[in-house]
Amino acid sequence: CDALCDALFTNVHLATMEQGYGELRDGAIAVKDGRIAWLGPRAEAPPAASVHDGGGCWLTPGLVDCHTHIVHAGNRSDEFEARLNGATYEDIAKSGGGIMSTVRATRAASEDELLRQSLARVASLLAEGVTTLEIKSGYGLTLDDEAKMLRVARRVGQVLPVSVSTTFLGAHALPPEFAGRADDYVDEICQRMLPQLAALGLADAVDAFCERIGFSSAQTERIFEAARRHGLPVKLHAEQLSDQGGAELVARFGGLSADHLEHLSLAGIDAMAASGTVAVLLPGAYYFLRDTVQPPVAALRASGVPMAVATDCNPGTSPMTSILLAMNMACTLWRVTPQEALAGATIHAARALGRDADIGSLAVGKRADFALWDIARPADLSYAIGFNPCRAVVNAGVLRKPVVSLPG
Numbered sequence: 001c002d003a004l005c006d007a008l009f010t011n012v013h014l015a016t017m018e019q020g021y022g023e024l025r026d027g028a029i030a031v032k033d034g035r036i037a038w039l040g041p042r043a044e045a046p047p048a049a050s051v052h053d054g055g056g057c058w059l060t061p062g063l064v065d066c067h068t069h070i071v072h073a074g075n076r077s078d079e080f081e082a083r084l085n086g087a088t089y090e091d092i093a094k095s096g097g098g099i100m101s102t103v104r105a106t107r108a109a110s111e112d113e114l115l116r117q118s119l120a121r122v123a124s125l126l127a128e129g130v131t132t133l134e135i136k137s138g139y140g141l142t143l144d145d146e147a148k149m150l151r152v153a154r155r156v157g158q159v160l161p162v163s164v165s166t167t168f169l170g171a172h173a174l175p176p177e178f179a180g181r182a183d184d185y186v187d188e189i190c191q192r193m194l195p196q197l198a199a200l201g202l203a204d205a206v207d208a209f210c211e212r213i214g215f216s217s218a219q220t221e222r223i224f225e226a227a228r229r230h231g232l233p234v235k236l237h238a239e240q241l242s243d244q245g246g247a248e249l250v251a252r253f254g255g256l257s258a259d260h261l262e263h264l265s266l267a268g269i270d271a272m273a274a275s276g277t278v279a280v281l282l283p284g285a286y287y288f289l290r291d292t293v294q295p296p297v298a299a300l301r302a303s304g305v306p307m308a309v310a311t312d313c314n315p316g317t318s319p320m321t322s323i324l325l326a327m328n329m330a331c332t333l334w335r336v337t338p339q340e341a342l343a344g345a346t347i348h349a350a351r352a353l354g355r356d357a358d359i360g361s362l363a364v365g366k367r368a369d370f371a372l373w374d375i376a377r378p379a380d381l382s383y384a385i386g387f388n389p390c391r392a393v394v395n396a397g398v399l400r401k402p403v404v405s406l407p408g
């Protein structure tokens with residue numbers, strides 16, 4: 001720091017996540033105006049107005065959950081029960097349940113009620129050191145209801161100490177008003193919903209569900225072209241249940257990420273490697289659906305495609321509000337390594353949001369978003385199941401306890 005730093009966090013071991021990982025033991029990190037001003041050996045730390053002794057904790061970048069549907073009303077435990085009695089996810093969707101069940105509940109909920117239900121779920125993630133969260137729409141499927149969801153997503157970041165990236169996912173399911181007229185609904189998305197939501201500044205990115213029970217790659221391409229016309233980056237639910245060529249499509253648009261990827265092809269991997277598109281792994285949905293087809297983690301690793309890990313928090317396929325559990329699942333179910341899982345919930349997740357210049361690793365000039373952990377080594381974060389070792393969180397240089405209080 002040229003002038004006196006605002007805060008110094010010392011007596012900590014740093015997992016910097018620079019160049020993919022990076023450790024600095026017995027270190028310290030200084031903050032000025034909400035940004036990282038210095039990091040290095042504890043003995044060389046600069047003076048600061050306030051000094052916090054980290055007690056030998058590990059200090060990582062604040063965790064980033066880069067794929068959630070955390071704003072929604074109601075739950076779908078009835079379908080969970082039905083599937084355990086033999087129904088399939090696609091049967092339920094085809095009979096009007098599934099996503100449409102949550103659409104009906106979300107349309108019926110007021111904006112304030114939607115916020116109240118969502119904040120409780122977000123608080124669970126914040127307790128585990130999450131400092132940035134992506135939140136999708138996709139349970140409204142009309143302009144007004146999609147705007148309501150995205151306003152609630154923005155309010156989450158105003159009410160709680162978390163940065164929120166919003167994603168418009170109007171192409172999540174075909175609403176009843178357009179039954180049998182998918183192309184007309186895609187027109188509604190491209191010609192009305194997306195332009196107005198972009199003009200209102202409610203969406204930071206655009207996503208679609210490219211799948212047999214979702215939207216075709218041709219329909220997805222039309223949505224991506226509309227996103228491009230409005231200067232919005234794209235990402236995609238791709239190859240979750242089948243190979244629709246979604247990964248190649250999102251790579252062709254220089255998209256931020258392709259997500260799920262259980263049925264990803266080698267051609268899709270090559271396209272993502274060439275375009276720098278992040279592979280977002282969502283083990284919660286694989287686990288909860290009792291899926292058996294794994295994403296090609298070894299091939300993604302060999303091709304150098306950056307892998308992120310996220311909760312996919314949603315009421316139908318991944319009712320999970322634990323990023324640490326998602327990290328453990330990625331390791332245990334798919335042989336992601338603990339270092340890859342931590343990169344997947346920090347720098348690679350930040351890259352999947354187009355935010356890696358600002359967050360996701362410990363580097364001078366980045367936002368001072370940190371999490372402090374009472375662990376022996378960083379691998380402990382994806383090793384433990386259901387145990388939360390987070391001892392403190394720092395948002396833009398401001399220290400807070402992990403558990404936040406909710407309004408009202």
Ligand SMILES: O=C(O)CC[C@@H]1NC(=O)NC1=O
Pocket residue numbers: 098099102172209237240285314315316317318
């Ligand atoms: O079932 C839901 O409510 C959303 C499921 C979620 N959305 C999607 O496109 N794939 C998923 O797993």
Ligand SMILES: [Fe+3]
Pocket residue numbers: 067069237312314
């Ligand atoms: Fe999802």
